[in-house]
Amino acid sequence: MSLKAKIAEVFNEPGCSTNQAKSExxxxxxxxxxxxxxxxxxxxxxxxxxxxxQPITDAAHIVHGxxxxxxxxxxxxxxxxxxxxxxxxxxxxxxxELDVIHGGEKKLWKAIRxxxxxxxxxxxxxxxTCVPAMIGDDVVKVCKAASEKFGLPVIPVDAPxxxxxxxxxxxxxxxxxxxxxxxxxxxxxxxxxxxNIIGDFNLVGELxxxxxLFERLGIRLRASITGDARYHExxxxxxxxxxxxxCSQAMVNVARxxxxxxxxxxxxxxxxxxxxxxxxxxxxxxLLVKQGADPELLDRAEALIALxxxxxxxxxxxxxxxxxxxxxxxxxxxxxxxxxxxxLQELGMTxxxxxxxxxxESDKERIKDLMGDDAPMVDAIPPREMYRMLKEGEADxxxxxxxxxxxxxxxxxxxxxxxQERIHAYAGYQGTLRLVERLALALSSPIWxxxxxxxxxxxxxxxxxxxxxVSKDEAHPSRQPLARLPQGEDILRGVK
Amino acid sequence: MARILPAxxxxxxxxxxxxxxxxxAMAFMGLDGCLxxxxxxxGCTAFGLVLLVRHYREGIPFQTTxxxxxxxxxxxxxxxEQAVVNIASRARPKVIGIxxxxxxxxxxxxxxxxxxxxxxxxxxxxxxxxxxxPTPDYVGGMEEGWASAVTAMIEALVEPKRARARTQxxxxxxxxxxxxxxxxxxxxxxxxxxxxxxxxxxxxxxGSLDGHVPDQYIATTFGGTTVExxxxxxxxxxxxxxxxxxxxxxxxxxxxTGVPYVLFDRxxxxxxxxxxxxxxxxxxxxxxxxxxxxxxSQLVDAMLDGHFYFGGKKVAIGAEPDLMLAxxxxxxxxxxxxxxxxxxTPQTRLAALPAAEVLVGDxxxxxxxAEGCDLLVTHSHGRGMAERxxxxxxxxxxxxxxRLGAQHQTLIGYRGARDLIFAVGNLLMEHGHDxxxxxPSRKQFHAAA
Numbered sequence: 001m002s003l004k005a006k007i008a009e010v011f012n013e014p015g016c017s018t019n020q021a022k023s024e025x026x027x028x029x030x031x032x033x034x035x036x037x038x039x040x041x042x043x044x045x046x047x048x049x050x051x052x053x054q055p056i057t058d059a060a061h062i063v064h065g066x067x068x069x070x071x072x073x074x075x076x077x078x079x080x081x082x083x084x085x086x087x088x089x090x091x092x093x094x095x096x097e098l099d100v101i102h103g104g105e106k107k108l109w110k111a112i113r114x115x116x117x118x119x120x121x122x123x124x125x126x127x128x129t130c131v132p133a134m135i136g137d138d139v140v141k142v143c144k145a146a147s148e149k150f151g152l153p154v155i156p157v158d159a160p161x162x163x164x165x166x167x168x169x170x171x172x173x174x175x176x177x178x179x180x181x182x183x184x185x186x187x188x189x190x191x192x193x194x195x196n197i198i199g200d201f202n203l204v205g206e207l208x209x210x211x212x213l214f215e216r217l218g219i220r221l222r223a224s225i226t227g228d229a230r231y232h233e234x235x236x237x238x239x240x241x242x243x244x245x246x247c248s249q250a251m252v253n254v255a256r257x258x259x260x261x262x263x264x265x266x267x268x269x270x271x272x273x274x275x276x277x278x279x280x281x282x283x284x285x286x287l288l289v290k291q292g293a294d295p296e297l298l299d300r301a302e303a304l305i306a307l308x309x310x311x312x313x314x315x316x317x318x319x320x321x322x323x324x325x326x327x328x329x330x331x332x333x334x335x336x337x338x339x340x341x342x343x344l345q346e347l348g349m350t351x352x353x354x355x356x357x358x359x360x361e362s363d364k365e366r367i368k369d370l371m372g373d374d375a376p377m378v379d380a381i382p383p384r385e386m387y388r389m390l391k392e393g394e395a396d397x398x399x400x401x402x403x404x405x406x407x408x409x410x411x412x413x414x415x416x417x418x419x420q421e422r423i424h425a426y427a428g429y430q431g432t433l434r435l436v437e438r439l440a441l442a443l444s445s446p447i448w449x450x451x452x453x454x455x456x457x458x459x460x461x462x463x464x465x466x467x468x469x470v471s472k473d474e475a476h477p478s479r480q481p482l483a484r485l486p487q488g489e490d491i492l493r494g495v496k
Numbered sequence: 497m498a499r500i501l502p503a504x505x506x507x508x509x510x511x512x513x514x515x516x517x518x519x520x521a522m523a524f525m526g527l528d529g530c531l532x533x534x535x536x537x538x539g540c541t542a543f544g545l546v547l548l549v550r551h552y553r554e555g556i557p558f559q560t561t562x563x564x565x566x567x568x569x570x571x572x573x574x575x576x577e578q579a580v581v582n583i584a585s586r587a588r589p590k591v592i593g594i595x596x597x598x599x600x601x602x603x604x605x606x607x608x609x610x611x612x613x614x615x616x617x618x619x620x621x622x623x624x625x626x627x628x629x630p631t632p633d634y635v636g637g638m639e640e641g642w643a644s645a646v647t648a649m650i651e652a653l654v655e656p657k658r659a660r661a662r663t664q665x666x667x668x669x670x671x672x673x674x675x676x677x678x679x680x681x682x683x684x685x686x687x688x689x690x691x692x693x694x695x696x697x698x699x700x701x702x703g704s705l706d707g708h709v710p711d712q713y714i715a716t717t718f719g720g721t722t723v724e725x726x727x728x729x730x731x732x733x734x735x736x737x738x739x740x741x742x743x744x745x746x747x748x749x750x751x752x753t754g755v756p757y758v759l760f761d762r763x764x765x766x767x768x769x770x771x772x773x774x775x776x777x778x779x780x781x782x783x784x785x786x787x788x789x790x791x792x793s794q795l796v797d798a799m800l801d802g803h804f805y806f807g808g809k810k811v812a813i814g815a816e817p818d819l820m821l822a823x824x825x826x827x828x829x830x831x832x833x834x835x836x837x838x839x840x841t842p843q844t845r846l847a848a849l850p851a852a853e854v855l856v857g858d859x860x861x862x863x864x865x866a867e868g869c870d871l872l873v874t875h876s877h878g879r880g881m882a883e884r885x886x887x888x889x890x891x892x893x894x895x896x897x898x899r900l901g902a903q904h905q906t907l908i909g910y911r912g913a914r915d916l917i918f919a920v921g922n923l924l925m926e927h928g929h930d931x932x933x934x935x936p937s938r939k940q941f942h943a944a945a
Contacts, residue, residue, distance in 0.1 A: 078929060082938035204930050211935035221937060228938060409800040425930040434930065441807040445831040447799045450766050455792060456774040457784050 003158050010171045015256030021361050044161030046129050047073065048169020051420070052250065053125055053157060053176070055201045055226040056234065058084035060121040062091040064108050064139060065129030069161070070094075077420055080205035082228050091115055095131060104137045109146060116150040122231040123153040123181075133160040153231075155180045170250035177225065177234060178257050185235035187222075192293045194222040195284055196240040196264075198255050199247035200271065202227025206425035210271050213281060213308070213428065217300055219288065225254060238262045242287035244269055244280060265290065271427035272435075273343045274312060278305045312429045316347060322440040324348030329395035331355045331381065331404055332418055340399070340418070341370050343432050344439075352395055353378050383407050397443055412452050414442040498849040500842050502856055509860035510877065512814045513840035514894060516641030517595045518544040519674055520631035521558060522894075523645035524593025526672075526699025528720040531557050531589040535576055535607065536597030538562045540633075550897035552705045557716050559583055563599055572600050573610045580614055584624050587715035590723050591625040595645065598633035625723055627652040637840040638894065639741040639816045642674035646699060646745040650752065653726040657753040665733040668779075669755065670697045671746050673739025675819040675893065678702035679906035684738070684763070687772065687909055690788055691780040696725050696732060698745075705903055730755060734779055736772075738763055738908075739818035740845040761848070762822035763908035764916065765829045766795055791910035795917075802917040803831050805924040812836035812866030814859055814874035815893050817843040822907065823873055823892055824849050830917065836865035871924060888923040 063070035074090030159172035223237035243266035269280035285301035390411035401419030408415035541560035629645035681702035703719030730753030834851035882889035896902035
């Protein structure tokens, strides 16, 4: 299928609630909003595809393109592995000017051979990028020939950057798995308790906060698509009894098509926030029971949820004094925004604004459920406005991704990374505790008082809102340092 | 407010403390044309010399009176006399800095009287300053020995204030504490000079131990504070003393000359440096130069960027009191928790440390207390415990014999604090990821694979 046809198919995703909410004409236009040159900030389709597939830990990932695509992008996420490390090695054909003139197919062929011989991986993913797509390198054909020649799956990922957004890239990666991987190996160890998790990339190993919960219920992970995955697991994923889709926007096509092809039901859920984790455990137990598992699984799930929630709330309580009354600006895409809301609110925090740039209609419904009909949802906040809100104290802390962090920091406000580049694990009950710990640390860091205090020689200056209540003497303990001098004021008069 | 817990063991295991004579001798190394001399057995000098050479990576002029069994019984005068005469004739120093040791202090040598006698017997020593600092090994550590030597320098050389002597307001004295490196002193001088002031540093190891390369062989220290400069300290308008252990020398200088002083407990961190800059601005009557404002802004930015990696981190720190106060308070400023603090002498000023308690102890104590800590800060002897526990290790203090550039490690001023955030923050960042334990099923998978 051509890339164009593939994109059209992905855009017309019946499992996508955003798509379903559209009119027939709007649906034909697809979901790619045209970007505004000069005012766009987001990853490309290649970026999205790479993010989604790279967590397959034992595969080699070769980027066919000039150095910018892989050279600027490798090893920038903390997607953790419980075993193989090959996925963290950056492979690229590093196309040069001559390759552009003569075509890069031969170089790609050699690159595949080198990687296959040196590392003997169970599979190689080959990522198409803009330049070879433009000069007409037929990556699909090269991969097909290489698979036959080298005797291992060599899988083309046809998602060049110009095809669209990062989100589209996620979906094209999903299509790649459906076309080339899932269902290619028959497992011999099927049980009624096998599930797949789709759309989690095991950032900082946070999937391992969640898996033990399933394990305690006797639920087994057939495949994670794709956090901490092995190629073989994903190839067998079609024999799971139920699918859990956690990053609803990224890989909904995988869940829906698996339902279509192999009759595997799926639920949409999230690992962030107490209620969400509980709902996921409850929901997956329900799906498995429907698929033929012993109904007592439901009771065990409820017992586990009750136990873990009680334990967590008890441990969260000590952070209430630090967090209570604090105003939060949540600025990120999609499910992450609403996932953490309930835990923050339970601890007495107020969400003053939450962005819903990438959220679906159902996400928005969830936010309204949690925060009432007048939930302060916004699409995008211009950085200048964001800076003002933080500087003037309308928000006490911002939770966002790395790109907006300096808006908060330069406004001398705490900031917490809740995006993919973060180094802390926030999934599951334990992850919620980590998030709250990090929030409390950020808010109570002693640096804020120091950095907000004006330099002692800056007298005629607007004080930071935090200090308005502090008297001048307190705010400037070193105001009159020489008054403590044995000889008092007479040395203050300057060099004559 | 920290509780100061006294030493609780008979046996020090993996000592943290360096001796007072070593501190005294190091202070003398900050004088120009000086030859430090330990009055004790030759081992007292030899051990110290090895540490100094390894830390500074310089040839260190350092002599001994080489006391032996017989002279210990008969008295050390002859050895001291011979040592002084030999040194004067061979190395022709301007100053011989004599530090006592446990040996001669236990014996009860009256060294000031001995020196008087030696001067009477040797008129050829008239041009050589003989300065004696009492530094028994059994009292205090390096900081105390250093302070004793600086007080001795002031009392021996500074000319008492004469009536109607003119104060040169463009000159200020800096009494540098033992914990300041040559790099620190250079940084401090830069700040002072930015206000059009001339700084007279005592002792100035940035002149002698900063690793410059002379054109000829010199048997004494080269560079450092000159005798003439010390004599004229009374003409300065202000003294800045850095580190609580410099209060004694600052008081001695004030008593002798009337020059007032400002004591800075520390100059590591935003607030303390602001205080210094403001003091200098008010004293000089000059506005804060743009260069310093820019450096301040860079420090603020480093704090913003760096605080993520310090927040809630547990630190184990082993250091002499004033280095402890400087680094410990700074770490707390950045959001770290001082979970284990071990120091060398029970100085009451340590109560100001933002920690629950400070133990007077050794590195074995620190190792026991440091379990679960995220960072270890101490001198190079901490490397054993760092290896055993796998804790990230930041070397600070003396000695640092397994690293290059210890003499230029700069911990003070806006730029020092900025770079310190980067150096320590990088260590913390390297180990800063959450470590989620691999789920049991994934472990099995890995084992099977």
